[in-house]
Amino acid sequence: MNDELTVLAEAGAAAVVTAMATDLWQETRGAVVALFRPDRRRRAALESQLDGNATLVRQASDPDAARQALFSYWTLELTALLRRDPAVRAALERLAAAVEDAPGGGTRGRVLRQTNTAHGSGTVFAVQQGDQHAYGAKAEWERGVESQG
Numbered sequence: 001m002n003d004e005l006t007v008l009a010e011a012g013a014a015a016v017v018t019a020m021a022t023d024l025w026q027e028t029r030g031a032v033v034a035l036f037r038p039d040r041r042r043r044a045a046l047e048s049q050l051d052g053n054a055t056l057v058r059q060a061s062d063p064d065a066a067r068q069a070l071f072s073y074w075t076l077e078l079t080a081l082l083r084r085d086p087a088v089r090a091a092l093e094r095l096a097a098a099v100e101d102a103p104g105g106g107t108r109g110r111v112l113r114q115t116n117t118a119h120g121s122g123t124v125f126a127v128q129q130g131d132q133h134a135y136g137a138k139a140e141w142e143r144g145v146e147s148q149g
Helices: 003-019 025-035 040-059 063-084 086-101 135-148
Strands: none
Touching (some): 003 063, 003 086, 025 040, 025 086, 040 063, 063 086
16 A cells, blocks of 8 residues: 555544544544445444443543553554545545544644753743744844844
8 A cells, every 4th residue: 555545544544543432433434434334343342432432432541541552453543444445535535535624633632741950040932833033132142242242
């Protein structure tokens, strides 16, 4: 399978596990089941797997860790599906985009933790998922250069 389809399977898996135990879950679950519709034998097991995984995430003391653990499983499932039925590609792209764009979906729905420490006279400039502008520090430095020059 080429890299593009692998990335698509990973994006789909991220969408599935991100939506588990959120308001996006029922819609996402329905979309995943629809991807597997032609495979009737597999569909019942898939629905059970989805429900069981969502329960694991909902009951986990660390839901993000549970989602991370399930990510590989869903990447494998979706990779196998794309190999069997490349026609699901467009639907999987829509699913991944819908979860990413939804309020509380994608990376916006995760809690990110960051610890930054400066020692002595150090300064920490840190940012997650955004831009950082440090005008104050630059202006102080420029004033120091001007007074020495």
